Amino acid sequence: MITERRNDIDWLRVIAIGLLLIYHVAIIFQPWAMFVGFIRSDELMEGLWKPMTMLNVWRIPFLFYVSGMGVYFAIRKRNWVQLLTERSKRILIPFVFGIVAIAPLHFAVFQEYYNLPLGYYAHPAHLWFLGNIFAYVLILLPLFYYLKKIEGGRFMKGLSTFMSNPLGPLSVSVFFILETVIVRPQVFEMYAQTWHGFFLGFLAFFFGFLFVYAGKTFWQTVLKWRWLYLGMAVTLYGIRLVVFELKSPGYFMAFESHCWILSVFGFGYKYLNKPSNILSYLSQAAYPVYIIHMFVLYSGAVIILPLGIPVMLKYISITVFTTIGSCLIYEFIIRRIGFLRPLFGLKWTFNKFQDAKNAVETVGSIRKK
Structure with missing residues (x-):
C-alpha cells in the first residue's frame, strides 16, 4: 500500500481551484453569463473564451479524479465508520452550511446589482461539487473497502500490469465516451446539477481511486508518456477549435479531456511532488476559499465593473480582488x-x-x- 505523502496531488488540487477562480471571473465577460446566474459585464471579451474552453473540458473531471485519489489515502488508516465521520465533517457539513448561509450571499449581491427584489435563496450553486463527492463516497464505500481487503491480490496485480502500458490509462476514456453517448448532454461542459455531471464525476472519482490503487506503475506510465498525452490533448483541442469551432461532439471532448488530465498528472508527478510550507497552508485554504469565492467574486464585480478602465484591466482586477479577498477572509475570519x-x-x-x-x-x- 502506498504510504508516502503525495505532494503533487495536493499541489494539483490547489492549482485546479486557482484555475477555477480565473475561469469563473471569465464568465462575467461572456454574453451568456446571466443564463448561468452570473453578473454580466456590459463590455464583453468573447475571445477570452477560447483558452477558457480548453480548460473547461478537464477542470471539473480533474477535481473529481483528485477527490477519488484522496479517498484512497484516507482509507489507509480508517475503518468505514471513521471514514464516513471524517468525510461528513470535511464535506457534508460545509455543503449544507454553504447551501443555507454562503450561496445566498452571492445571490443577494446579484439581486442588488440588478435591482431585483431581495429574497433569501438557499441553493447548492457552485457547491454542487461537494454534494456529488459525498454521494460518491456513500455509493462506492463498500467497493473501496473490498478492494482494500484484497489489495495485493490478482486484481491489483493485473491492474498494475495493465497500467504499465501507455494505452492502459488512456483506455479509461472509453467509459467517459460511453457516458456521453448514453446520457447525451446538450453541452459537455455543463456539469453543475446535471445527470451528465453526476455520472462523469462518478467515473472520474472511481478511476481516480483505481489509479492510485494500481500503485507506482500508473505514475511511472503517465510520467514517461506525459508528452504523448499532452501532444494528443493539444492536437484534439486544435481540431475542436479549427474544425468544429469549439462545438465538437461530446465523445470527442471526453477523449480530449482525458488526455489533458493524464498529461497534468504526468507533469505534476515530475515537478510538484515536493513538500512545502506554502503547500501545507494552501492545502488547508483550498476548500474554504472555494466555498467563499463566489460571494467575493460577485462583490468585486459590483465594485469594479462600473469603473472607467479597459475591459481587460477589469478582468484582471476582479481576478485579483477575488483571490486576495477570499484568502483574507480565510486567514482572518474562517481560520x-x-x-x-x-x-x-x-x-x-x-x-x-x-x-x-x-x-x-x-x-x-x-x-x-
Whole structure:
C-alpha cells in the first residue's frame, strides 16, 4: 500500500481551484453569463473564451479524479465508520452550511446589482461539487473497502500490469465516451446539477481511486508518456477549435479531456511532488476559499465593473480582488475563529482561550485596515 505523502496531488488540487477562480471571473465577460446566474459585464471579451474552453473540458473531471485519489489515502488508516465521520465533517457539513448561509450571499449581491427584489435563496450553486463527492463516497464505500481487503491480490496485480502500458490509462476514456453517448448532454461542459455531471464525476472519482490503487506503475506510465498525452490533448483541442469551432461532439471532448488530465498528472508527478510550507497552508485554504469565492467574486464585480478602465484591466482586477479577498477572509475570519472552522471543512479547535484571542486579533486587524 502506498504510504508516502503525495505532494503533487495536493499541489494539483490547489492549482485546479486557482484555475477555477480565473475561469469563473471569465464568465462575467461572456454574453451568456446571466443564463448561468452570473453578473454580466456590459463590455464583453468573447475571445477570452477560447483558452477558457480548453480548460473547461478537464477542470471539473480533474477535481473529481483528485477527490477519488484522496479517498484512497484516507482509507489507509480508517475503518468505514471513521471514514464516513471524517468525510461528513470535511464535506457534508460545509455543503449544507454553504447551501443555507454562503450561496445566498452571492445571490443577494446579484439581486442588488440588478435591482431585483431581495429574497433569501438557499441553493447548492457552485457547491454542487461537494454534494456529488459525498454521494460518491456513500455509493462506492463498500467497493473501496473490498478492494482494500484484497489489495495485493490478482486484481491489483493485473491492474498494475495493465497500467504499465501507455494505452492502459488512456483506455479509461472509453467509459467517459460511453457516458456521453448514453446520457447525451446538450453541452459537455455543463456539469453543475446535471445527470451528465453526476455520472462523469462518478467515473472520474472511481478511476481516480483505481489509479492510485494500481500503485507506482500508473505514475511511472503517465510520467514517461506525459508528452504523448499532452501532444494528443493539444492536437484534439486544435481540431475542436479549427474544425468544429469549439462545438465538437461530446465523445470527442471526453477523449480530449482525458488526455489533458493524464498529461497534468504526468507533469505534476515530475515537478510538484515536493513538500512545502506554502503547500501545507494552501492545502488547508483550498476548500474554504472555494466555498467563499463566489460571494467575493460577485462583490468585486459590483465594485469594479462600473469603473472607467479597459475591459481587460477589469478582468484582471476582479481576478485579483477575488483571490486576495477570499484568502483574507480565510486567514482572518474562517481560520482564526474556532466555531467557523468546521463549517468550512477545517478541524475544530478546542482551545477556547486561543479562539477568543484569534477573534480579538481578527477584530483588531479589521480596525487597523
